[in-house]
Amino acid sequence: MPEFDLIVIGGGVSGITAAAYARRAGRNVVLLEAGDRLGGCCHTWHPVADFWLELGAHTAYNSYGALLALNPDTAFGNLIPRAKVGYHFLKAGKPQSPFGRVGFLEAALTLPFGLGKDKAGLDVETWFTRLLGRGNWQRLLAPAFAAVLSQAAGPYPAEWLFKRKQRIKAAPRKFTHAGGLQGWLTELATGLDVRLGQPVQTLSMADEGVRIVLAEGELSAREVVIAAPLDVAAGLLEHIVPELACRLRATVMAEIETHAVVVPAGKVKLPPVAGLIGGDDAYxxxxxxxxxxxxxxxxxxxxxxxxxxxxxxxxxxxxxxxGCEPADFAYETAKTNRLPALTPASVALARELRSALADTPVRLVGNYLNGLSLGDAAVYAAQGG
Ligand SMILES: Cc1cc2nc3c(=O)[nH]c(=O)nc-3n(C[C@H](O)[C@H](O)[C@H](O)COP(=O)(O)OP(=O)(O)OC[C@H]3O[C@@H](n4cnc5c(N)ncnc54)[C@H](O)[C@@H]3O)c2cc1C
Structure with a gap:
């Protein structure tokens, strides 16, 4: 008899969501995370006792219904609305509103031909260029979307950017949590059987389900959900769906060199902003x-x-x-973030993977199967892959 109904591999938003929904359904679940913390790309750095900073994902929206449905407080009192500060470009050292870059005439001339067209199979650059014109793409949208996706945005599948989702009006429109987004995900994982420091090495089919091998020991379950990053998932699928695993592995992982600083408030000349869009700059x-x-x-x-x-x-x-000196940095840290560089081919591959695994006890969830945002990853994970 397998020890668990379900093993979930990976403790990011996808794994936590899949595990929490399975537990709600009364299943005996264990969540195995390779690292020493939950959260994955939600990584909240706490350099000083009462100040934290996000090194990865920073914004959650009230359209993230699959996650909000797991929130312990149904009145959402544990969520903190974000103050209204905007994203800006930097022009001559000063913040410039993105609206300053809109070519209204070009948009008016192209919009009637682009509106209402199907996004399926198109990349973001093609779709938005048809919608708002090449000038608007180059001046505004390419850099703004690159800031959102933390990578060149042109090849990203158009149908996976900005999906229409229902908003949960009782929750703040954009929010964080007293412990940052990592703190929120950790709260959503309360009550789960979580085992940190457990990198899964291999996965194989067994008599009544699956068997996984860890650095020390093995575990068995009726089903497994792989919620690890795409390249790790490809390795675990190697002997289960070899051809698809090989295609999955061919998807590039974009690397982002994140460098974070905390500065005494009085030393920073930049006025309050949600963030800056780097454009042609190095970030x-x-x-x-x-x-x-x-x-x-x-x-x-x-x-x-x-x-x-x-x-x-x-x-x-x-x-x-x-607008300060490096010597003003009171605290700093650096890490490499990794995200899949998705294309329209990723949408088709996701469909093929789902269908190839349908008759097996293996399910896949993750940010490469339905879109990069926390909300999109969670919607997919809530369905169990
Ligand atoms: C810089 C940055 C900013 C972002 N900003 C936002 C934002 O503001 N809003 C938003 O909605 N989204 C944002 N995103 C995207 C979003 O954070 C991610 O797409 C999402 O968190 C991915 O979640 P995941 O669980 O699918 O994967 P991951 O977060 O990558 O989690 C995978 C987990 O699997 C674990 N793992 C790996 N190998 C193994 C193994 N062998 N065994 C067990 N565990 C393993 C990893 O340690 C990790 O914890 C941002 C991402 C980045 C990098």
């Missing part, structure tokens, strides 16, 4: 903590394009943007 975005102001500190996570600047050059760049 995709610089995301601030100004949406939850602190009297003493301001924090910024710069998501740098890979391979352009070394650590010292990044520090000089951050200081120049913030």
């Amino acid at each position: 995709f975005s610089a995301v601030s903590r100004d949406y939850l102001a602190h009297p003493d500190w301001r924090g910024f996570a710069f998501h740098f394009k890979p391979g352009l600047l070394d650590g010292d050059a990044r520090r000089r760049k951050m200081a120049a943007v913030l």
Whole structure:
């Protein structure tokens, strides 16, 4: 007899959601996470006792219904509305509103031909260029979407960007949590059987389900949900659906060199912003903590394009943007974030994977199967893959 009804591999938003929904359905679930914390791409850094900064995902919306349905407080009192500060470009060292870059005439001329067209099979660049014109794409949309996706946005599947979703009006429109988004996900995982420091090495079919091998020991279950990043999932699927695993592995993982700093509030000249859009500069975005102001500190996570600047050059760049000196940085940290570089072919591959695994005890969930946002990953995971 297998030990568990379900083993979930990976403790990011996808794995937590899949495990929490399965537990609600009365199943005996264990969640195995390779690292020493839950959250995956939701990574909240706590450099000072009462100040934290997001190193990965930073914004959750009230359209993330699958996650909000797991919230322990149905009145959402544990969620903190984000203050209304906007995203800006930087022009001559000063924030410039994205509206300043809209070519209204070009948009008016192209919009009637692009509206209402099907997005299926198109990439974001093709779809938005047809909708608003090439000039608007280059000046505004390409850099703004690159800031959202932390990678070049042109090849991303159009049907996976900005899906129409129902809003849960009782929850704040955009929110965070007292423990940041990692803190929120950890709260949603309360009551789950979570085992940290457990990288799954291999996965194989067994008599009544699946068997997985860990660094120390093995576990069995009737079913497994793989909620690990795409390249890890491809490795685990190697002997189950070899041809599809090989195609999955061919999807590039985009690397983002995140460098975060916390600065005494009085030292920063940049006015309060939600973040900056890097455009042609060396960073995709610089995301601030100004949406939850602190009297003493301001924090910024710069998501740098890979391979352009070394650590010292990044520090000089951050200081120049913030209007301070590198010596003013009271705390700093760096990490590499990884996200799949999705294309319209990813949409078709997701469909093929789902159908090939349908008759097996293996399910796949993750940010490469329905879109990169927390909400899209959670919708898919709530359905169990
Ligand atoms: C810089 C950045 C900013 C972002 N901003 C936003 C935002 O503001 N809003 C938004 O909605 N989304 C945002 N996103 C996207 C979103 O955060 C991710 O797409 C989403 O969190 C991915 O969740 P996941 O659970 O599918 O994968 P992951 O978060 O990658 O989780 C996978 C987990 O699997 C674990 N794992 C790996 N290998 C193994 C193994 N062998 N065994 C067991 N466990 C394993 C990993 O340690 C990890 O914890 C952002 C992402 C980044 C990087």
